Structure formats: structure tokens, C-alpha cells
Amino acid sequence: MRFTETDHFSHPHRLLLISAEVPFRCDGCKELGFGLCYQCPYEECNFHLHKECGNAPPSTSHPFLKRCNFKFYKETPGWRARFCDACGLDINGFLYQCSHEHAHDLHPCCAKLPKSLSNNGEKIYLSNQVRSKCLKCKRKEIANGVKGWSYVSSCGNYCYHVACVKEAIIENWQSGYFQLDATNELQISGPSQELAGRRGGNSGWRKARKLWLILKLVVSAIFGDPVTLISSLVQALLD
Ligand SMILES: [Zn+2]
Ligand SMILES: [Zn+2]
Ligand SMILES: [Zn+2]
Ligand SMILES: [Zn+2]
Ligand SMILES: [Zn+2]
Incomplete structure (x- = not known):
């Protein structure tokens, strides 16, 4: 089955599946989106839906x-x-x-969050039973009395709440937290460099690199294709 075009009850025009060049606000769920989305071809509508929101089964x-x-x-x-x-x-x-x-x-x-994702020899799993503290907020539970789901590395030592990563991305995508390195890879500058600087030495670097790879995986799991994410962020930063 192909989903390259769709009619959707929430909009009068036929929507096309595209890869958005800039982050968008989904007109369905109102959350931030990157990459693949349904867009109205009429620019003046400025209408977008996450792929998941455009195809949501009843x-x-x-x-x-x-x-x-x-x-x-x-x-x-x-x-x-x-x-x-x-x-x-x-x-x-x-x-x-x-x-x-x-x-x-x-x-x-x-x-529709992926249950697991792997790349560069690292693997993360979606979990609703966190054993370790989230590396971002240093807690096991998130606010609002909600336990929240997390992504955990296969070794169990690296854990991030979906909530914390989502919030950090939303807050930071405009403020220069993301940079491109020479290989056009997404750099999440904060935690890895901090950690490497603090610990120093080879093991510090290895740990920082592992953390960086896992964080990248978590961002990809939550927001989709990292390649699209990178170009979107760069585009957004240049505007
Ligand atoms: Zn949506
Ligand atoms: Zn329209
Ligand atoms: Zn957290
Ligand atoms: Zn229920
Ligand atoms: Zn949610």
C-alpha cells in the first residue's frame, strides 16, 4: 500500500507525502515534526500532518x-x-x-514509537519500566504524576525519558544547540563534550562517544530519520 497522497477529514485539500525541509508544527496533534509529513500543496494553507497523524487508524x-x-x-x-x-x-x-x-x-x-533501534553497534529499547535514572533530568519519574516511557541502552546504563529528549529538542532546535561537523553528522554538543572534558583521557572519550551515539539514536527514534532531521535543523538555523 502506498501513502504518497491522502484525503484527510481535517483539511479540504488533498495532502501530499513530502520530506519537510524545515521542522513543522503538526496541525493534527500540534506537536513538532521533522522530515516525512503530509503537506497541503497550497502554500497559503501552511498545513502539515505527521505521517502518523495523517494515517492514524481509528x-x-x-x-x-x-x-x-x-x-x-x-x-x-x-x-x-x-x-x-x-x-x-x-x-x-x-x-x-x-x-x-x-x-x-x-x-x-x-x-508509534519504535520498540528498538540500532546503529553503529549500539542498540536502544523503548521501556516503561526504568531501572536507571534519566541522564537528562536525573530522575526516574517525569512530572505531572506520569511515569513516562524511556529509551534505554542494551547495557542498561544509558537511559533517557522520551519526555526529556522531546522537550530538549523543542527548546533547542532554534537556539544553536545542533551543529554539523565535517562529515555532515548531527552533533548534539552538550552532554558529550562536557563529559569528555570533565573525565579526560581515553576512557572518558569512549564514554562520551557512546553517550553521543545513544543520544543520536534516541533522537532518531523519537523524531524519525536522522538525515532528514539534520538537514531540517540546518535549514532552520540558517533562516
Ligand atoms: Zn501530529
Ligand atoms: Zn490546503
Ligand atoms: Zn528525564
Ligand atoms: Zn486503559
Ligand atoms: Zn506523547
């Missing part, structure tokens, strides 16, 4: 929430503010919600 399930049957809604049913069980962030648009009295909620993209 119901779904998740292995972490086995007893929940999730239904798609274009906005939160009821009056209460909702938080995503996976990333802990507010829900402001499209969502999946289960029918339990204390309902679970998921952003459409969070319902």
Missing part, C-alpha cells in the same frame, strides 16, 4: 498498555487537560484514548 493498541483499547479522537473528549502516558507532555490535538475510567492517552506519534 483504533490501536500498545504492548505496554495491554488491557487498553485506544480510540482515535481529533481532540480530547471531556473538559480535563490530558497528558500523554508515553512522553508526559500536554495533549493539544489528535490523540488516542482508552475507555478505562482512568483513561490512558497517547499522542499518535507516541503510540
Whole structure:
């Protein structure tokens, strides 16, 4: 099945699947997006949907929430503010919600987070049972009384909340935190260089490099294809 074009109830024009050159705000779930998305061909509409939001099936399930049957809604049913069980962030648009009295909620993209991802000999797993503290916030739980999901390295020593990485990216994509090195690879400058500087020596460098590779994997898992992510970020920084 091909999804290169779609009609969507949320927009009057036919949408095309493109690789966005700049980060976009999804008009479905209202979250930030990079790379592949459905875009209205009429520029004046400035309308985008995450691929996941444009193709969201009317119901779904998740292995972490086995007893929940999730239904798609274009906005939160009821009056209460909702938080995503996976990333802990507010829900402001499209969502999946289960029918339990204390309902679970998921952003459409969070319902589709990859279970694992590997590259350069490193592998990360999506987990809802964190044993180690998140390297970003130094805690096991995230705010809003939500436990939140994490990506954990195969050795178990490196752990990042989806929430923390998502928030850091949203805050930093405009402020020069991302740079390109000579090989056109995404550099996440903060933690790795700090760590290498503090520890020094070969083992410090190895550890910093491992951390950097894992962080890159986590960013790719949450936001999709890293190559697209890089060019998007560069484009955004040049504007
Ligand atoms: Zn979306
Ligand atoms: Zn349009
Ligand atoms: Zn439920
Ligand atoms: Zn979420
Ligand atoms: Zn965290």
C-alpha cells in the first residue's frame, strides 16, 4: 500500500507525502515534526500532518498498555487537560484514548514509537519500566504524576525519558544547540563534550562517544530519520 497522497477529514485539500525541509508544527496533534509529513500543496494553507497523524487508524493498541483499547479522537473528549502516558507532555490535538475510567492517552506519534533501534553497534529499547535514572533530568519519574516511557541502552546504563529528549529538542532546535561537523553528522554538543572534558583521557572519550551515539539514536527514534532531521535543523538555523 502506498501513502504518497491522502484525503484527510481535517483539511479540504488533498495532502501530499513530502520530506519537510524545515521542522513543522503538526496541525493534527500540534506537536513538532521533522522530515516525512503530509503537506497541503497550497502554500497559503501552511498545513502539515505527521505521517502518523495523517494515517492514524481509528483504533490501536500498545504492548505496554495491554488491557487498553485506544480510540482515535481529533481532540480530547471531556473538559480535563490530558497528558500523554508515553512522553508526559500536554495533549493539544489528535490523540488516542482508552475507555478505562482512568483513561490512558497517547499522542499518535507516541503510540508509534519504535520498540528498538540500532546503529553503529549500539542498540536502544523503548521501556516503561526504568531501572536507571534519566541522564537528562536525573530522575526516574517525569512530572505531572506520569511515569513516562524511556529509551534505554542494551547495557542498561544509558537511559533517557522520551519526555526529556522531546522537550530538549523543542527548546533547542532554534537556539544553536545542533551543529554539523565535517562529515555532515548531527552533533548534539552538550552532554558529550562536557563529559569528555570533565573525565579526560581515553576512557572518558569512549564514554562520551557512546553517550553521543545513544543520544543520536534516541533522537532518531523519537523524531524519525536522522538525515532528514539534520538537514531540517540546518535549514532552520540558517533562516
Ligand atoms: Zn501530529
Ligand atoms: Zn490546503
Ligand atoms: Zn486503559
Ligand atoms: Zn506523547
Ligand atoms: Zn528525564
